[in-house]
Amino acid sequence: MAKNVRKFLWISLICILVLCIGVFVWITAYMIDENDRTISDVGEIYMSEMGKQISMHFATVMELYQSKLRGVTGSNPQEEADGADTAAEELAASAAVFGFNYLGLYSGNGSYEDVLGGEIVVDGEEAFTAALKSGEAKITDAKNKDGETLLLIGMPAAYPMGNGEISTLLIAGVPMETVNETLSLEIGATQVYSHIIRHDGTYVIRNADAAESSYFDRIVDYGNFDGQSPEEVVGKISEAMAAGAEYSMVIEINGEIRNTHFIPLKDSDWYLVSVLPYGLLQGPTTRLLYQRIYVAIGGCMVIVLAMLLAYIRYFRMSRQQMRLLEIAKKEAESASRAKSAFLSSMSHDIRTPMNAIMGMTAIAAANLDNPAKLQDCLKKITLSSKHLLGLINDVLDMSKIESGKLSLNMDLLSLRETMDSITNIVQPQIKAKKQNFDIFIGTIQTEHVYCDGVRLNQIFLNLLSNAVKFTPEGGTIEVRLAQENSPKGACYVRNDIRVMDTGIGMSPEFQKSIFNSFTREDTSRVRKTEGTGLGMAITKYIIDEMGGSIELRSEVDRGTEFHIILDLERGADQEKDMFLPDWELLVVDDDELLCRTAVAALGEIGVDADCAFDGKTAVEMTIRRHRERRDYQIVLLDWKMPGMDGIETAKEIRKCVGKEIPILLISAYDWSEIEEEARAAGINGFISKPLFKSTLFYGLAPFSEYYRAEYEQDREEADDYTGRRILLAEDNEINWEIVNTLLSAHGFVIEWTKNGNECVERYEASPPGYYDAVLMDVRMPVMDGYEAAKQIRESGRTDCGIPIIAMTADAFTEDIRRCLESGMDAHIAKPIDIRELLKILKKHLRKK
Structure with missing residues (x-):
């Protein structure tokens, strides 16, 4: 059976090969014949279009000369002409300015007077002047005394002449050679050239190797036509010219085949003859023809081989698919391990501030009788809580980071408070590893800048966390911060940040890929250290989004230095004037x-x-x-x-x-x-x-x-909020208790509603001005906060402009934007920062 299959395949292959050869031999002969006809057709189309382009160019050039002639008359108004001699001098000067080599006047009875360029002999003078007098646009040629051919144009004009008459026509001329150059009729890089001839075949403009005085004589003397005599061809050309029609032909002169096209020129008795050497098209098209033949033959062989390979491929396909499935499985497992490692690292990063919170809580509980110690613990708990919240936000925002849609919230922040926060967060880790830690502050131009505080903290903590991990006990970790003028202008300040350690360092190979996602150095030195390899990629992404740069210098067993440059907008100095005695x-x-x-x-x-x-x-x-x-x-x-x-x-x-x-x-x-x-x-x-x-x-x-x-x-001098009423819309009882406790301590009276609908009803049932502000949760049953805010704004009450402050766990930039678009005045994220809430309330509450 297998032998019969192989025999069948070989016979099929031979038959297909023979059939392909026969078919392609016939196609080759047919394509060669069609190639010649195609060359003629293409040449005719090309020459026709080129002739039309030159004809239009010719018309444009003639209109340009007519415009210049009008410029001559415009510079010398006919009604202001002061005597024949003066008029002639002024006309001659203007004509020279506009590029004319000849200028003359004709009177109504045929008298002629040259103004510039001397006497000329005009071809078809009577017909030319008669056409101009009747208002037609007409051109012709003439010979000057030096035998130079001129192109003549004219227009009606009344100027005093030397014989006492008043002219009826103003005639101007330019050398025909100038026209030839302007129209680019001579042989160029394309080997295409053109003549201009009269109806009798004589040349107006002659180019290339034409030595005869008549183009028709050239055809008769040298032309060779397939099945026609030169005289018959000349007759057909003359008939077409008499009818004002276009005409195309293929002519062989001196052994060279040429595509030739005739087209009439506007406002003249002339014809444009354009010539394209046949070889210009024949060479490329013939090469293209044989290329197609070779490609076709090659294609035939490819088809035959493809048929053979198809059978082989079929048997190998299942094996290859299994290999691909195995690769996909390994990639999925690798991705799963990377995600697991990431979650493990996030668990570590979340536990760090949690450890600080729990530890400081225990210390605070043991020092209830020490207010200073208690206040210090609460401060550190607050800082760690903010860091923990930032980490949670980063986890929730991870999909946006991976998709390149990370958004920055550039707000005013204090570098001093940021560095204090970073110091307090990393201290427990550094203490546990018995490392030396220091922060050096250089020249500082402004402590307040506009920056995304959460992202800036993330940058510092990512770098410092790595420094702590990879620096042994007794090692040193340093942070240096200095400022200088920014190249972005006076409104910005350049922040030069360096994070250095004396840790294990990195190999040159790993330094090249450290900013790639899920990348870790795979050496015995770091295998025992947990991490996802994602932190540095996120750090680099954040710095790039801020328009900054990060550079790395590291040596194995010598330590690592990260150098960050951020150009940040200066913030207004919020501190009062700082000046101490002259101690x-x-x-x-x-x-x-x-x-x-x-x-x-x-x-x-x-x-x-x-x-x-x-x-x-x-x-x-x-x-x-x-x-x-x-x-x-x-x-x-x-x-x-x-x-x-x-x-x-x-x-x-x-x-x-x-x-x-x-x-x-x-x-x-x-x-x-x-x-x-x-x-x-x-x-x-x-x-x-x-x-x-x-x-x-x-x-x-x-x-x-x-x-x-x-x-x-x-x-x-503390703010007094005693008796100020706030309407709270919050569906969570614990959140209500927290807000009520925190704000009541500052004198506020809080009224609680459990959803947006109750909030609107309570507001509408109260007299105008009863409530001072509304704290609005966003996600609530029955009616959400967005709709409730809209209904309050559209209520038409005199106090419909009451401050409405969103108080929600929806804390991303788009959430803040949606709150403001629904009519709310401000946004504060949960968990509540009482200082921030009081600051917002103070800003928006009306004075009583």
Whole structure:
């Protein structure tokens, strides 16, 4: 059976091959014959269209010359002509300006006077002048005294002539050679050229190798026609010209076949003869013909081979499909593992702030009798809660990040508060690994910029989280921030951010792919470290969306540095004028850069400060000033210094100068860890790094009598919201209890409705002005918040403009936009930040 199949296939293949050869031999002969006819047809079409184009160009050129002739008369109005001599001079000057080589006048009785260019002999003068006098547009040619051929045009004009008559026509001429160049009738790169002839065949313009005085003589002398005599062809051409019709033919002259086309020219008795050498079309079309033949033969062979391969392919198809299914399975498993790894990493990242929240809650519960400690714990719980909320938002927004639709919410933020928040979040991780951490602040032009705060936190936390993971115990992690002028203009500031560590570093190969999604270095050094490989890709995406850049420098076992540049819009400085008394301070820090930048920042707020780079020098400087009775007003000590640390330095200073000089500890670490020991050593307080100008100001201001009194006055002048009524639409009882508790503590009276419909009914049943504001949840049963807000706005009441504030867990940019479009005044996201809510209420509540 298999043998019969093979025999059948071979016989079929031979028969198909023979049939293909026979068919293609016949097709080849037929195509060669058709190729010649096609060349003639294409040549005729081409020459016809080209002739029409040249004819239209000729008409356009003639209209241009007529326009120029009108320009000559326009420059010399006939009614202002002042004598024959003057008129002739002015006309001649104008004609030369407009490019005419000849100008003459004709009177009504046939008198002629040349104005420019001398005497000429006009071809068909009577017919030419008669046509012009009758108002027709007419052109002809003439010979000047030098034998040069001119193209003549004319128009009616009345100018005084030298013989005392008044002219009826103004005739102008240009060299026929100029016309030839303008129309590009000579042989060019395409080898196509043209003649202009009269009805009798004589040349007006002659090009190429034509030596005869008549084109018809050239045909008769050299023409060779298939089945026709030259005289018969000349007769047909003459008949077509007499009828004003187009005519095409193929002629062989001197062994060269040429496509020739005749077309009449407007406003003349002339014909345009365009010539295309047959070889220009024959060569490409013949090559195309043989290419098609070769391709067809090749195609036949391909078809035969395809038939053979089809049978083989059929048997292999199932095996290949199984392989593809196996590959798809592995890809799906890989994607599943990547997603699982991502969720594992997110679990780790979520647990970090959760650990801080739970730990600070436990500490707060153990220190209920210590208000300062309790306040510090609550502050850190709030910061960690915000970070946790940011992570949750990132998870919910992941699909948008992957699809390239990440949206940024550029709002005003404080870099000082951002860096404080980052410091508090990463401190527990750094403490657990016993690493050294510091933040250095360089020159800062403005602490307030417009940026997406959540995304900026995400950038810092991604980088610092990696630094903590891949830096061993005892290693160092640093963050440096400085500002300079931005190339984007005075409204922007360039933020130079560096995150550095002394960790395990990266290989050069991995550095090339670190910003790719789900990418991790597959070495024994990092296998035990959890991570998705997604953080750096997201970081790069966010920075790109902000219009910034990120660069990486790393060496294996030497550490890593990420350098970020962000040009951010400057924000208005929200801090009041910061200026301290002209104190003299001592700043002690083993990092020279930090010490000098702190001194510079103190100088900007009016304080003169000295530097010391170790504890021993600080003690010596303090003792020397004390002996000179020029004690420092305040001493700022870094906690972690080699040799003598901040606490030991404070003890030595107290031994020599007593307790009068305030000593403050500066550190990026948690003050609560060392507060008891620091107080015992004589340290009066703590200033947390990073040392922004405002950080130093608010840390030192309490030691000034002026600002101490001002702070006490500010605390006494709190906003009073007693009796202000708020209508709350919220379907969740726990949320109602939280809002009621938080706002009632500030004097607000809260009335609760459980859905949008109840909210509208309660509002409409109240007298105008009864409620001061409406807090509106968005997702509620019966009627949602969007519809409720619209109905309140459309109620027609005098207080329909009551402030309506969206209070919802729908926190994305499009959700905020939809709330505002439905008529709400502002938006606040759950979980509620009471400070933010009070700020919004203060902004929108009417004064009473």
